[in-house]
Amino acid sequence: MAMIAPNRPRQIVPDQQERKWIMTDYKRLLCRLGAVVVGFSSLMFSSVLVIAQEAVPLQPVREASISLPTFQEGEELSLDRVVAIAIQRQPDILAAQGSIAVGQSRVGQARSGFAPQVDGTVGLSRFSPDGSYANPSRSDASYGRYTAGVTVNQMLYDFGKTATRVAIQESSVNSFRADLASVEDHVIFNAKVAFFDLLTLMRKMSVAVETVTQFEKHRVQAQGFFDAGVKPKYDVTKAEVDLSNAKLNLIRAENGVRLGRVALSAAMGFSETPNYRVKDSLNFEQFPVVLEDAMVQAYDHRPDLKALLLRKKTAEQAVLLARKGDSPYLSGSVGASYGGDKFPLDEGWDVGVSLLVPVFNGNRTKHEVGEAEANLAVLAAKETGLRHQIYKEIQQGYLILHEASERIIASQLTVQQAEENYAIASGRYEAGVGNPVEVADADVLLSNARTAHVEALYEYKIAQAAIERAIGVTTVPAVM
Missing domain, CATH: 2.20.200 (Outer membrane efflux proteins (OEP))
Structure with missing residues (x-):
């Protein structure tokens, strides 16, 4: 030197x-x-270039669209379009993408340990x-x-400490990507629920409108019979009360549709939206599912389980890093x-x-190892709990789906019977041999039967969406 x-x-x-x-x-x-x-x-x-090159290269984060998707005034929105818009507009998606960017920066920080400083x-x-300032001419001046x-x-x-730090951060990035997939599944499920909620509320409003029309027709008949002296005033009063109650139900149904539109707009990521229509897809299409196969798929594809397993892997690497503290x-x-x-x-x-x-170092390494092992044990317990939760969600969804399927078939028959009963009751009243109570009861039964059928269709669709989310096979449609 x-x-x-x-x-x-x-x-x-x-x-x-x-x-x-x-x-x-x-x-x-x-x-x-x-x-x-x-x-x-x-x-x-x-001397360390080979080690650095073995690290997994960073992958770019999927950037959010600069121009967020929207729709035109009066446009009809299908379920796929609603889901696609929600995926690109929901702030939770953007937050999850930001977490990936944070993790990638941490990988770069960890890799910097390989480079020269x-x-x-x-x-x-x-x-x-x-005295030099007082006499600058002196030879010993400043x-x-x-x-x-x-x-x-x-x-x-460093006995692998830097390489382990890089591996920890790379595993964290992968867990953030799994978190993004989990958030997407959640957003898709919420969009589907809001979409079918609105369709159900619109169907119920249609039932309420038809009920008002039927009671109005009955009121006109009762008034005509009363004016002709065929029926007593009671028939007119009863018909007017039934009509008023039907109008109250219609008011509630109309407001329910307005609230449903607000919920669907929020699920798509809008605070204010132009007027739009929704494509009615509240119909019965058999969704084949085998309980045992659904369990296997869930354990293989569920993104939140993948994220937890990756965090568990990160914790295992953290234990290795802590044990190298005295290296x-x-x-x-x-x-x-x-x-x-x-x-x-x-x-x-x-x-x-x-x-x-x-x-x-005052037993610091020993306690760091203990902390890392405790964190690993916590994640292992969470994994067990999540597997139990997945099992419960799939079982519940399967049972609800099966029940809703049977209710759809039964409610279809009930609607047919209620329509026949109403036709008989109204025909008897028009012929002058029936009474207003029969007509009102038949009308209420028909309204309830139609509502029950709509609710059965809704529960079937929601159960299907819940099973898809529980399995982890939700797909993201493209914006059309």
Whole structure:
């Protein structure tokens, strides 16, 4: 190792000439320092380049659309279009994408441990012996001392600690990607629920409108019979009360549709939307599902389970990293320095290898290992709990789907019977042999039967969506 030579005798140099020398020698100094940095960095970095290249390359985050999707005034929206819009507009999706970007930056930070660490210094000190300021003509007047240097440090071997840190961050990024898929499943499910909610409310409003129409027709008949002296005033009063109750139900149904539109707009990621229509797809289409197969698919495809397993893998790597806390650290360094009170400055350089061996750190490593193992145990318990939750969700969805399927078939028959019953009751009343109670009861039964059929269709669709989410096979349609 070469040392900086002793300072030359101080000489007073005129300021203008000294500045010229300073600028010239500083340029030479920077060129030399740059050559040292480039040469040593290339040499040292090549020793760990293979390790760094083994790391998984970063994948770009799917950027959110700059122009978010929307729709035209009065446009009819299908279920696929609603889901596709929700996927691209919901802020939860954007937040999950941001988490991936954060994780990728952390991977880059961890990989920086493989690269050389370069530090540069430059300084100027002014020394003034006693009395020099009072008498500048003295030979021991104040003088300046200039220093500059650069140091390059390179990790040579740390027993895999840096590589483990990189692996931990890469596993975290993968868990964030699984989180994004889980958030997408949640957004899709909410959009489907809101879509079928609105369709159900619109169907119920149609039932309410038809009920009002039927009671209005009955009121007109009762009034005509009363005016003709065939029926008593009671029939008219009863018909008017039934009509008023039907109108109250219609008011509630109309407001329910308005609330359903608000909920669907929010599920798509809108605060305010133009008027739109929804394509009625509330029909019965058999959804084949085998309980045992659904369980296997869920354990293979469920994104939140994947995310938890990746976090468990990260915790296992964290245990390995903690156990390496007492491992030695081998590093190399090279540096160049310049100093003196007169230009050109004296030169010096150093190069060396150091081995840091931890001896005692107050049992910190032991407790770090204990913390990492405890975190791993927590995640293992959460995995067991999530598997139980998945099993329960699929069983519940399967049972609800089966029940709704049977209710759809039964309610179809009930609607047919209720329509026949209403036709008989209204026909009897028109013929003058029936009474208003029969007509009102038949109308209520028909309204309830139609409502029950709509609700059975709705529950079947929601159960199907719940099973798809529980299995983890939800697909993202393209915006049309």
